[in-house]
Amino acid sequence: MNRAKSSQWLQQWIFVGPSTLFFVIIIVIPFILGMYYSFTEWNGVANQAKWVGLDNFYHILWDDDKFRTAFWFTIRFTVIGVVAANVLGFLLAYFLTKPLKTKNVLRTIFFMPNVIGGLLLGFIWQFIFVKGFAAIGESTDWSFFNLSWLGDEITAFWGIVIVFIWQTAGYLMVIYISSLTNVPRDMLEAAEIDGASRMQILRLIILPLIIPAVTVCLFLAISWSFKMFDLNLSLTKGGPFGSTESVALNIYNEAFVNNRYGLGTAKALIFFIIVALVTSLQVRLTKSREVEA
Amino acid sequence: METSKRYRFGTWTTELVMILVALLFLVPFYFLFVNSVKSFGDLLTDSAAWPQTFVWSNYARAWSITRFPEALWNSLVVTVVSNLLLVLISSMAAYRMVRHPTRYNRVLFSLFVAAMVIPFQSVMIPLVKVVSTLDLMNSIGGLVICYLGFGAPMSIFLFHGFVKGVPVEVEEAATVDGCTPYGVFFRIVYPLMLPMMVTVIILNTLWIWNDYLLPSLVLQKAELRTIPIATYAFFGQYTKQWDLALPALVLGILPVIVFFLAMQKYIIQGIMAGSVKG
Numbered sequence A: 001m002n003r004a005k006s007s008q009w010l011q012q013w014i015f016v017g018p019s020t021l022f023f024v025i026i027i028v029i030p031f032i033l034g035m036y037y038s039f040t041e042w043n044g045v046a047n048q049a050k051w052v053g054l055d056n057f058y059h060i061l062w063d064d065d066k067f068r069t070a071f072w073f074t075i076r077f078t079v080i081g082v083v084a085a086n087v088l089g090f091l092l093a094y095f096l097t098k099p100l101k102t103k104n105v106l107r108t109i110f111f112m113p114n115v116i117g118g119l120l121l122g123f124i125w126q127f128i129f130v131k132g133f134a135a136i137g138e139s140t141d142w143s144f145f146n147l148s149w150l151g152d153e154i155t156a157f158w159g160i161v162i163v164f165i166w167q168t169a170g171y172l173m174v175i176y177i178s179s180l181t182n183v184p185r186d187m188l189e190a191a192e193i194d195g196a197s198r199m200q201i202l203r204l205i206i207l208p209l210i211i212p213a214v215t216v217c218l219f220l221a222i223s224w225s226f227k228m229f230d231l232n233l234s235l236t237k238g239g240p241f242g243s244t245e246s247v248a249l250n251i252y253n254e255a256f257v258n259n260r261y262g263l264g265t266a267k268a269l270i271f272f273i274i275v276a277l278v279t280s281l282q283v284r285l286t287k288s289r290e291v292e293a
Numbered sequence B: 001m002e003t004s005k006r007y008r009f010g011t012w013t014t015e016l017v018m019i020l021v022a023l024l025f026l027v028p029f030y031f032l033f034v035n036s037v038k039s040f041g042d043l044l045t046d047s048a049a050w051p052q053t054f055v056w057s058n059y060a061r062a063w064s065i066t067r068f069p070e071a072l073w074n075s076l077v078v079t080v081v082s083n084l085l086l087v088l089i090s091s092m093a094a095y096r097m098v099r100h101p102t103r104y105n106r107v108l109f110s111l112f113v114a115a116m117v118i119p120f121q122s123v124m125i126p127l128v129k130v131v132s133t134l135d136l137m138n139s140i141g142g143l144v145i146c147y148l149g150f151g152a153p154m155s156i157f158l159f160h161g162f163v164k165g166v167p168v169e170v171e172e173a174a175t176v177d178g179c180t181p182y183g184v185f186f187r188i189v190y191p192l193m194l195p196m197m198v199t200v201i202i203l204n205t206l207w208i209w210n211d212y213l214l215p216s217l218v219l220q221k222a223e224l225r226t227i228p229i230a231t232y233a234f235f236g237q238y239t240k241q242w243d244l245a246l247p248a249l250v251l252g253i254l255p256v257i258v259f260f261l262a263m264q265k266y267i268i269q270g271i272m273a274g275s276v277k278g
Helices: A002-037 A055-062 A065-096 A103-115 A118-140 A153-180 A185-193 A198-209 A211-226 A230-235 A247-257 A261-287 B002-036 B040-045 B057-065 B068-099 B103-115 B124-133 B140-164 B169-176 B181-192 B194-210 B213-218 B227-237 B242-274
Strands: none
Touching: A002 A261, A002 B068, A002 B103, A002 B124, A002 B140, A002 B181, A055 A261, A065 A103, A065 A153, A065 A211, A065 A247, A065 B002, A103 A153, A103 B002, A103 B194, A103 B242, A118 A153, A118 A230, A118 B002, A118 B194, A118 B227, A118 B242, A153 A211, A153 A230, A153 B242, A185 A198, A198 A211, A211 A261, A230 A247, A230 B227, A247 A261, A247 B124, A261 B124, B002 B242, B040 B242, B057 B068, B057 B242, B068 B103, B068 B140, B068 B181, B068 B194, B068 B227, B068 B242, B103 B140, B124 B140, B124 B213, B140 B194, B140 B213, B169 B181, B194 B242, B213 B227, B227 B242
16 A cells, blocks of 8 residues: 555656646746745845835836837737738638638748748848838839838838738638638538528628637737737837837846846736736637537 | 539639739748848849849858857757657646646646746746756756746646547556556557647747747857847847848748748648647
């Protein structure tokens, strides 16, 4: 009996131990430390962090214009980016589940931007916006291309939106394709025989059946756009005038550029709460609309 | 007859429109490649045109300035080692949690799942302190440990869902035949998990290979740079020198594009399987 027990104990440690250890060191401890530091005036170097109570949170909520700008940027960006990327991803999936000869090649092409990391994508697009668009503008004379894309607050915003959509639509497309191919064929045929139009079939049969995929895709797109960092850093560095600084980039700058680690961790805590709230709210909302086939 | 004709026409139009959209999607790649082989002057005067002469020496210069082989090697080591260890430890943990759902294990599993919502930015500041206290700064091994911690929740979650679908009878039969618990896992369960392993490896590879922020915090020495950090450092130094920057970018994206084209089928499947709703 005792031997069986110690064998179980050993197995528990061997199987679960390593993951738990790394998880605790890399996520749990920093997360708890972060909560503590968010109430201090820590500069990242000193061993002793001075306790300041709620000062950091007070400062962030009332006096920090840059944080507010970053927050507002992230919200606007999330709403537009998430909707546009999902609509495009769904449309690509919808047409690429039709019997097209080139559909496999097309799927590959649409997915390709996603395998390249955000940082390199940002640099590639920096060139497109600065030089490529200028070249197209010169030969076509469209004023759309002749704007100073990354130098202006409004166009820089849309520039990042364009790159985000280009990068993520293909990934969402893959998920929508897998969901669309699971829609029962006999149901679609029955509806067609009953004389339903294409739009009716799409709206009344296909959309309700793929809501689980919508839940996943919205969740992914929301968390990507909320946590956006690489694209902003390499494309605009948050400029011009901090207008494209995301919350993630703002937290980074506060801690590692301004060396205000305490303030940075307070922002990070607020950020965590907002991300957790928004994503769980969204999952709950879309899940309540799911139906069985 | 009439309907089938219209149907074909419709399909044909769809195909044509989709091909045009795909070409539009490829325009950035065209610009990137075409200008990476132009001289600086040509690149400035007309960046949309096909190069008149191919200046391949741009690549040679970018290759040595970014210390490309070194960065490629570092990226490879980090990605491969992290993936192998991550698959091993998280499949083991998930298996044990499914087969022995004690209260302790259930709580632990919920903790792992809950941690998936924590954004990286919410832990990165104290993480730097923890990593330097443990003397893991500026070491590839330290970076791998970070990936094991950050990768564990998602990987365990995916394996957990998979193991639940594996019938326990096979394992019982193996135990009756005299297999040890470790034997059951490594000889019976491990091979069965292969499809989920492919998924986990693909999702983790795309993430780890392309990650910039974490390695930039952990690795400060130039000789330890991975491809994203090497690219970023390069851009800090050679802003606006596009004749060097573009070849560097092509070199940087080439490995992952080749990987993608070779593993395409598995990548698409992996993403479909990984998107099981949570």
